Amino acid sequence: MGAQVLVFDVGGTTTRAGLFDLGAARLMRTERAPTPSVSNCPGETGARLRARLYGLMARLAARLGAETPARVVIGFPGPVDANGVALRAPTVWGAERDPEPVAARVRALWPGAGIRVVNDLSAAGYGFLRHAHDDACIVTVSSGIGHKVFLDGRPVVGPAGRGGEIGHLRVDFSADAPPCECGGRGHLGALACGRAVPDQAARLARRDPGGFARSSLAAAVGGRASRVDAPLLARAFRAGDPWATTLVGVLAAPLGQVLAGIHAAVGVERFVIMGGFAQGLGPAYLAPVARAAAASAWDLGQNWGLMLELGERGDDAGLFGAGRLAAREWGGPA
Numbered sequence: 001m002g003a004q005v006l007v008f009d010v011g012g013t014t015t016r017a018g019l020f021d022l023g024a025a026r027l028m029r030t031e032r033a034p035t036p037s038v039s040n041c042p043g044e045t046g047a048r049l050r051a052r053l054y055g056l057m058a059r060l061a062a063r064l065g066a067e068t069p070a071r072v073v074i075g076f077p078g079p080v081d082a083n084g085v086a087l088r089a090p091t092v093w094g095a096e097r098d099p100e101p102v103a104a105r106v107r108a109l110w111p112g113a114g115i116r117v118v119n120d121l122s123a124a125g126y127g128f129l130r131h132a133h134d135d136a137c138i139v140t141v142s143s144g145i146g147h148k149v150f151l152d153g154r155p156v157v158g159p160a161g162r163g164g165e166i167g168h169l170r171v172d173f174s175a176d177a178p179p180c181e182c183g184g185r186g187h188l189g190a191l192a193c194g195r196a197v198p199d200q201a202a203r204l205a206r207r208d209p210g211g212f213a214r215s216s217l218a219a220a221v222g223g224r225a226s227r228v229d230a231p232l233l234a235r236a237f238r239a240g241d242p243w244a245t246t247l248v249g250v251l252a253a254p255l256g257q258v259l260a261g262i263h264a265a266v267g268v269e270r271f272v273i274m275g276g277f278a279q280g281l282g283p284a285y286l287a288p289v290a291r292a293a294a295a296s297a298w299d300l301g302q303n304w305g306l307m308l309e310l311g312e313r314g315d316d317a318g319l320f321g322a323g324r325l326a327a328r329e330w331g332g333p334a
């Protein structure tokens with residue numbers, strides 16, 4: 001057995017930990033536990049909530065038999081700068097704006113260990129690269145939307161780590177554009193992912209009440225389109241329901257438009273789409289995204305049907321990618 005790296009994927013709901021074997025280039029064991037967050041620890045103060053995360057990481061490491069790891073990689077759900085300082089973590093710490101020195105706090109847990117802290121989607125992205133110098137855009141479409149552009153095998157996020165946040169790009173400038181959880185309005189994340197489904201369903205039902213009435217979804221929600229959620233939509237879409245197909249097209253359109261913008265900006269030709277909402281809809285989701293992308297920019301012969309793929313690595317995608325990053329940083333097959 002080769003050297004092992006302790007890897008973490010801190011999520012808004014669940015924190016995962018694993019041992020990644022550099023020699024075998026695979027995850028050997030994994031553990032998981034609920035993340036102490038503003039949503040499941042109401043009344044907890046900011047500093048205590050943060051301390052509880054490190055306590056959880058130590059407990060998960062102990063469950064893996066990794067009390068004194070030599071190397072640790074952490075995927076963190078927010079923008080992270082080059083020194084391992086997290087700028088924000090809304091899914092874990094809510095609206096708090098104080099930067100968190102994650103790398104320094106983890107170093108206090110395991111003095112002497114090599115430590116890397118990166119954005120969680122950056123970590124997952126390493127798992128989808130085909131070789132060490134690959135170009136790709138990793139996109140997650142779940143309860144929110146984010147992306148990371150990898151050029152020459154590295155995520156490009158800018159000098160302060162602010163890149164890779166297309167979910168908060170405004171794409172709807174109308175007066176009644178839906179609000180985004182960040183406080184903005186008309187952002188891609190408010191229009192095109194799982195949490196956008198009820199609002200977009202209600203809007204489409206107002207435009208096409210007859211189509212909605214004929215849909216299997218109308219019966220499932222008692223005629224209240226705003227009760228259509230992502231799982232219901234996925235089921236109807238996979239069953240070929242015409243109105244559900246139209247609604248998925250409405251949701252896919254602004255995403256395709258923004259992906260076309262990324263392609264036009266940097267020329268990347270491989271888009272790996274992951275996340276629960278995309279997985280729920282399945283491969284057929286890619287077609288309306290591709291059509292919208294093709295309609296959003298000029299034609300230089302690029303084939304959007306071949307440029308989009310579903311990233312199917314399941315719940316351990318973040319841990320696996322963190323292990324791949326460790327292999328890049330500290331040797332072993334990448």
Ligand SMILES: [Zn+2]
Pocket residue numbers: 167168169180181182183184185187189
């Ligand atoms: Zn936003």
